Amino acid sequence: xxxxxxxxxGILLGGIAASVALMVAGLVLGVARGGGLxxxxxxxxxxxxxxxxxxxxxxxxxxxxxxxxTPFVRVAGSLVVFVKERDRRYVLVSASxxxxxxxGVLLGRA
Amino acid sequence: xxxTGGVIALLAVAVVAGVFxxxxxxxxxxxxxxxxxxxFGVPIxxxxxxxxxxxxxxxxxxxxxxxxxxxxNVRLGMLLEVATSTGAVAGGVTAVLIDGRALQFSFxxxxxxxxxxxxxxxxxxxxxxxxxxxxxYYDPAARRDVEYGVRRxxxxxxxxxGAGNISGLxxxxxxAFKVPIMNLLMGVPLxxxxxxxxxxxxxxxxxxxxIFYERGYMDPYYAVPAALGILVGARLGPRLALRFSARxxxxxxxxxxxxxxxxxxxxxxxxxx
Numbered sequence: 001x002x003x004x005x006x007x008x009x010g011i012l013l014g015g016i017a018a019s020v021a022l023m024v025a026g027l028v029l030g031v032a033r034g035g036g037l038x039x040x041x042x043x044x045x046x047x048x049x050x051x052x053x054x055x056x057x058x059x060x061x062x063x064x065x066x067x068x069x070t071p072f073v074r075v076a077g078s079l080v081v082f083v084k085e086r087d088r089r090y091v092l093v094s095a096s097x098x099x100x101x102x103x104g105v106l107l108g109r110a
Numbered sequence: 111x112x113x114t115g116g117v118i119a120l121l122a123v124a125v126v127a128g129v130f131x132x133x134x135x136x137x138x139x140x141x142x143x144x145x146x147x148x149x150f151g152v153p154i155x156x157x158x159x160x161x162x163x164x165x166x167x168x169x170x171x172x173x174x175x176x177x178x179x180x181x182x183n184v185r186l187g188m189l190l191e192v193a194t195s196t197g198a199v200a201g202g203v204t205a206v207l208i209d210g211r212a213l214q215f216s217f218x219x220x221x222x223x224x225x226x227x228x229x230x231x232x233x234x235x236x237x238x239x240x241x242x243x244x245x246x247y248y249d250p251a252a253r254r255d256v257e258y259g260v261r262r263x264x265x266x267x268x269x270x271x272g273a274g275n276i277s278g279l280x281x282x283x284x285x286a287f288k289v290p291i292m293n294l295l296m297g298v299p300l301x302x303x304x305x306x307x308x309x310x311x312x313x314x315x316x317x318x319x320x321i322f323y324e325r326g327y328m329d330p331y332y333a334v335p336a337a338l339g340i341l342v343g344a345r346l347g348p349r350l351a352l353r354f355s356a357r358x359x360x361x362x363x364x365x366x367x368x369x370x371x372x373x374x375x376x377x378x379x380x381x382x383x
Contacts, residue, residue, distance in 0.1 A: 004184050005177045008309075012170045012177075016341065023334050037117065037335075041328045060330035064163060067337060068323065070170050071316035078188060093188050100195040101317045107199060108321030 004081045011077045015070030019063045026059030072101060120150065120332065121339040127164060128343020132172035133351045134363050135307030136285035137165035137315070138343075140370055142336065152332055159322035160332045162315045164340045165284075169312030171344035176305035179247065179352065183302055186243045186260055186292075187309040193267050194274030194284065198314040201278020213279055214378035221371035224290040225364040234300045234356035235293060247302055251355045261297035269295065277314060285311050286370055289363065300356045300363075305348070 001009070030037060038057035041064065042050045050058035079094040123145050131138025139161040146157035176182045240259030249256050260266075269291050277284035285307050292303040322328055351359060 001178060001180070002184075005180065005182070008184065009174055009177050012173050016167075016170055016174070020338070020341065023338065026330070027334070037331045039329060039331050040326070041323060041330060043326075044324075057330060060334050061328075064328060064330065064333055064337070065323070067163060067166055067170070068316055068319040071166060071312040074170075075188075075191075075313065078184070090185060090188065093185075093192055097188060097191045097195055097313060100192065100199055101313060104195065104199040104314075104317035105320045105324075108317070109324055 003085070004078060007077050007081050008074055011074050012070060015066060015073065019066040019070070022059050022063030022066060026056045026061075026063060029054055029059060030056035072098070075101065116150065117335045120146075120335045123149075124164065124336045124339025125343040128168055128171070128340035128345075129347040129350065130343075130366070131165070131168040131285075131340070132308060132344040132347030133304070133354075134285070134347075134359070134366060135172075135289050135304035135311070136366065137168050137308075137311040138340065139165050139315075140286070140373065144373065146332065146336075150332070152329075155322070155327045156329050156332065159319070159327040160329070160336050162319045162322060163328070163333045163337050165315040166312050166319060167337045167340040168344045168347075169308055169310075169315065171341050172305075172308040172348050173312075175345070175348035175352075176308060179305075180245075181247045181302055181305035181348075181352075182309050183243060183245045183260075183298065183306045184309065186245075186298070187306040189243075189263075190267065190270045190288070190292075190306075191310050191313045193270035194277070194288065194310055195314050195317065197271040197274025197276075198278035198284070198317070201275045210279075211378050213276070214374045217276065217280060218371040218374040218378070221286065221367045221374070224287075224294070225367040225371075227294055228290070228360055228364050228367075231294070232357075234360065235297050237299050238297065240297070245302065249299075249301060249356070250352050256299050256302070258297065258299055258302065262295055266291055266296040274314060284314055286367060300359055301351060304351055304359070308348075 041061040042058045075098045082090040082094055127138035127141040142161035142164050143157050146152040147154050237256055237258035240261055242260045242263055244259040246255055246257040273287035288307040289303050292298040293300050
C-alpha cells in the first residue's frame with residue numbers, strides 16, 4: 001500500500017472502531033438502565049455533562065458524531081500526506097475538498 | 111415501531127442496504143429512505159438523516175477493503191470530490207429555484223439512459239493507458255492485473271459538478287451518477303469505479319449529516335441500529351464486488367438504475383414518499 005492508502009485505511013478503521021465502541025457502550029448503558037433505546041440526540045453543548053452522567057443517549061450521540069466526523073478526518077489526513085509528499089496539486093485538491101465540506105456545514109446552519 | 115422486533119428488522123434491512131450500496135458504490139440511501147419512511151413510518155427528514163449516516167458508514171467500511179486492495183484511485187476520487195462537494199453545496203442553494211418534480215423525472219430519465227448505454231456496451235470498458243492518473247489493481251475474478259488511465263478528465267469533472275448538484279437537490283443519487291461518469295465516460299474499469307465512488311460518497315454525506323445533526327433530525331433510535339447493520343453489510347459488499355465478474359456487476363448495476371428510475375417516477379407522481 002502507498003502511504004496515502006495506509007493513512008486513509010488507518011483513519012477509517014480507527015473511526016469505525018471508536019464509533020462502534022461508543023454505540024455499543026450506549027446500548028449497554030441503555031439496557032442496564034432499563035430505558036431501551038433513547039430518542040433524539042444530545043446537542044453538542046450538553047454532550048460533556050451528559051457523558052459524565054453516563055446517559056445512554058450521550059454515548060449513542062457521540063458514536064454518531066465520530067462516524068459523521070470520520071470523512072472530515074480522512075480528508076484532513078490525506079491533506080497532511082500530500083503536504084509531506086510535496087504533491088502541490090493534491091495539497092490544493094484536498095484542501096479545497098475540506099473547505100467545501102466546512103462551507104457546506106456553515107451554509108446549512110444558516 | 112414495536113421495540114425489539116422493529117430494531118431487528120431495521121438491522122436486517124440495513125445489512126442488505128450495506129451489501130448493495132458498497133458492492134455498487136451507490137451508498138444505499140435510495141434503499142434506506144423509502145424503507146424507513148414507508149415500512150417503518152419514520153418522518154421523512156429523520157429518514158433522510160438516518161440514510162445519510164448509512165451512506166457514511168458504507169463509505170468508511172467499504173474503503174477499508176477497497177483501499178487496502180489498491181482498487182480505489184484516491185487521487186481521481188479526491189479530484190472529483192472537489193466537483194461533487196461543490197455541486198452538492200450549490201444544490202442546497204439552488205434547490206429553491208428548480209421544480210422538484212421536473213428534477214425527479216429527469217433523474218429517472220437519466221437513469222434509464224445510463225442503463226441503456228451500459229447494456230449497449232456489453233462488458234466493461236477496455237482499459238487503456240492514457241498518462242492521466244494511471245493505476246493498476248488485481249482483479250481476483252479475472253485473475254489478472256488491470257492497468258488503466260483516465261480519459262476525458264475535464265468533461266468528467268464538469269459532469270461531476272452536475273452529479274453533486276443533483277444529489278444536493280434530491281438528497282439521493284450521488285453514486286448512481288458518479289459510477290457511470292467514471293466508467294462510461296472516463297474509461298475507468300467498473301471495479302475501480304465502484305471503489306472510487308465509495309470513497310467519494312462519504313464526503314458529501316458527512317457535510318449533510320453534520321447539518322441534520324445540528325438541526326435535531328438525527329434519532330439514535332433509528333440511526334444506531336441502521337449504522338451497525340450497514341457496517342456489517344459494507345464489510346461483505348466489497349468482497350462480493352471483487353468476486354463477481356465485471357460483466358455481472360454491470361448487469362446488477364443496470365437493474366438497480368432501472369429500480370431507481372421507477373422509484374423516482376413514483377415519487378414524482380406523488381405515489382410514494
